[in-house]
Amino acid sequence: MITNRIENMVKSITLITWLFMFSVLSITSCNYKPGNSSVEGKMIGVKIYDHNKDFESLINDWKDMGINTVFTSLQLFSDKKFRTITRENEITSFIILPIFYNREALQENPDLYAITKNGKQAKDDWVTFVCPSREEYRKCIIDSIKTIIKELDPDGISLDFIRYFVFWEKIYPDRTFESLPNTCFDSTCINKFQEETKINIPDSLKTENNIYEWIKANCLYEWVEWKCELITSLIAEISKEAKSLKPGILINVHAVPWRHDDFNGAIKTVAGQNFSEISDYVDYLSPMTYAHMVKREPSWIHSVTNDIYDQVSCKIIPSIQVNKAYLDTELTLEEFRESLQKALAPPSDGVVFWSWEQLSNEPAKKQVVKDLIIYK
Numbered sequence: 355m356i357t358n359r360i361e362n363m364v365k366s367i368t369l370i371t372w373l374f375m376f377s378v379l380s381i382t383s384c385n386y387k388p389g390n391s392s393v394e395g396k397m398i399g400v401k402i403y404d405h406n407k408d409f410e411s412l413i414n415d416w417k418d419m420g421i422n423t424v425f426t427s428l429q430l431f432s433d434k435k436f437r438t439i440t441r442e443n444e445i446t447s448f449i450i451l452p453i454f455y456n457r458e459a460l461q462e463n464p465d466l467y468a469i470t471k472n473g474k475q476a477k478d479d480w481v482t483f484v485c486p487s488r489e490e491y492r493k494c495i496i497d498s499i500k501t502i503i504k505e506l507d508p509d510g511i512s513l514d515f516i517r518y519f520v521f522w523e524k525i526y527p528d529r530t531f532e533s534l535p536n537t538c539f540d541s542t543c544i545n546k547f548q549e550e551t552k553i554n555i556p557d558s559l560k561t562e563n564n565i566y567e568w569i570k571a572n573c574l575y576e577w578v579e580w581k582c583e584l585i586t587s588l589i590a591e592i593s594k595e596a597k598s599l600k601p602g603i604l605i606n607v608h609a610v611p612w613r614h615d616d617f618n619g620a621i622k623t624v625a626g627q628n629f630s631e632i633s634d635y636v637d638y639l640s641p642m643t644y645a646h647m648v649k650r651e652p653s654w655i656h657s658v659t660n661d662i663y664d665q666v667s668c669k670i671i672p673s674i675q676v677n678k679a680y681l682d683t684e685l686t687l688e689e690f691r692e693s694l695q696k697a698l699a700p701p702s703d704g705v706v707f708w709s710w711e712q713l714s715n716e717p718a719k720k721q722v723v724k725d726l727i728i729y730k
Contacts, residue, residue: 393730397671397704399423401450403711404430409439416445419720420727425450425512425706432506448510448606449502453495453588454484455515466491468519468538471566476519476537483519486584486626487543495588496595503599510604511596512640517585518626522610524680526649531618539565551576574623582628586635593635606638606671611648613661633666640706644675645693646685652692659702669703676712676719691722698726 398420404427405412416424423446430436431449440447460466460482468476468485476483484491499511519537537543539562548555553573559565569577593605609629612621621627629639641662643655655672663670674693678685697705707713713720 393420393698393727396698396702397423397446397706398727399425399671399704399706400713401425401673401706401709402430403427403709405436407433407435409436413439413443413445415714415720417443418728419723422446423448423704423706428502431508437506446509446604448512448604449506449508450512450514451499451502452514453516454486454519455482456484457482459484459491467540469540469543469562470519471536471539471563473539473562476535478519478521478535479524481519481521483515483537485538485540485542486518486581486588487538487546492588492591496592499592500595500599503596503603507600508603510606510637511592512606512608513589513592514608516589516607517610518581518624520610520620520624522612522625523644523647525617529617531620531623534617534620534624536566536624547577547580551580578623578626581626582622582631585626586628586631589632590635604638605636606640607632607636609639609641609662611641611643611658613658614665629662630665633668636668638669638671639666640671640673642708643672643697644679644708646683646689647675647679647681649681652689652696655693655696656699656702659697659699663701670701671704671706672697672702673706673708675708676716687718687722690719691726694722694726 400416400421400423402424416422422444424440425448426436428449428451431447437447454468456466464475466484466488468483470476476485486492502508503511520535525534544555544565547553551573553576555565555568559568589605589607596603596605607627610621610625610627612625614621617624621629633639639662641658643658645652645654655674659670659672674690674697675685676690694705707723713723
């Protein structure tokens with residue numbers, strides 16, 4: 355019964371869930387890295403989660419702004435009219451799929467929760483995470499994705515929340531490594547880690563925090579490698595199954611926007627995303643470079659893009675925000691303009707806007723997009 359509920363996760367996920375998704379990708383081969391300085395040939399994408407069914411006006415707006423790719427919720431892409439009109443107008447379409455963020459599954463089976471180093475369920479505000487080592491859950495995710503590809507035939511899939519738990523959207527530059535959450539310390543993960551690495555954690559350690567401290571002091575490298583492999587292996591399996599069904603399908607992974615040395619290497623130690631290994635199995639990596647949200651300057655967007663580019667063999671497509679989120683301060687027109695300029699700078703191969711619902715209500719920012727994409 356639990357298996358059936360998990361298998362239905364992707365199809366039943368609510369619009370509220372999708373409103374928190376972030377990301378972007380591009381179209382072409384993983385091994386080609388041009389670092390093109392021109393906007394021509396680049397992915398110009400936008401995320402959209404719902405619409406009022408006036409799809410013709412929507413497509414016309416996108417064409418006027420040079421948008422050639424859309425990243426949609428499963429709910430919207432399930433609309434046949436939407437699928438048809440995007441294909442007729444040669445708009446490349448990706449379905450955004452959450453992986454370890456699954457509120458419905460966790461509500462029905464709290465035992466699936468990842469556990470933090472403090473012995474708490476992995477949740478912070480709206481962010482809730484499934485333990486990444488649960489084999490049954492991983493299998494059901496793969497089966498669900500295969501069903502989606504067979505039934506809806508998207509141009510690509512965009513894997514979101516395929517990492518370990520952290521509410522990175524509220525992690526600001528002054529944070530320390532020790533202040534960040536670390537997972538997963540449930541019995542499934544600890545037992546699997548010991549079995550696969552042949553490392554024995556002392557039985558005398560009874561709390562998650564004690565186990566965390568022991569691992570940090572005695573086998574941190576092995577622990578981090580093992581965590582990253584859990585994430586990479588699932589990406590590899592999804593990619594393999596997806597491409598066996600549709601050889602030309604494009605695969606993107608949403609990347610936590612941390613450089614390799616940010617927060618003492620937390621991109622691997624905390625998030626479990628090893629970009630160099632992940633890039634072997636995907637067409638794109640898309641750092642969610644929401645500079646205003648995380649209290650960074652627009653120049654940081656280019657810095658993140660450069661840092662990841664140096665680690666991987668695939669294209670990098672940064673995603674930028676259109677309006678403020680989590681902070682009271684406004685994202686000004688000039689800040690948006692500079693963010694877009696930095697996102698498009700080489701070695702980036704495009705940009706995606708989060709989100710259309712926000713951009714469509716900002717005429718001045720839409721004009722900025724036209725100025726930098728169409729009239730440049």
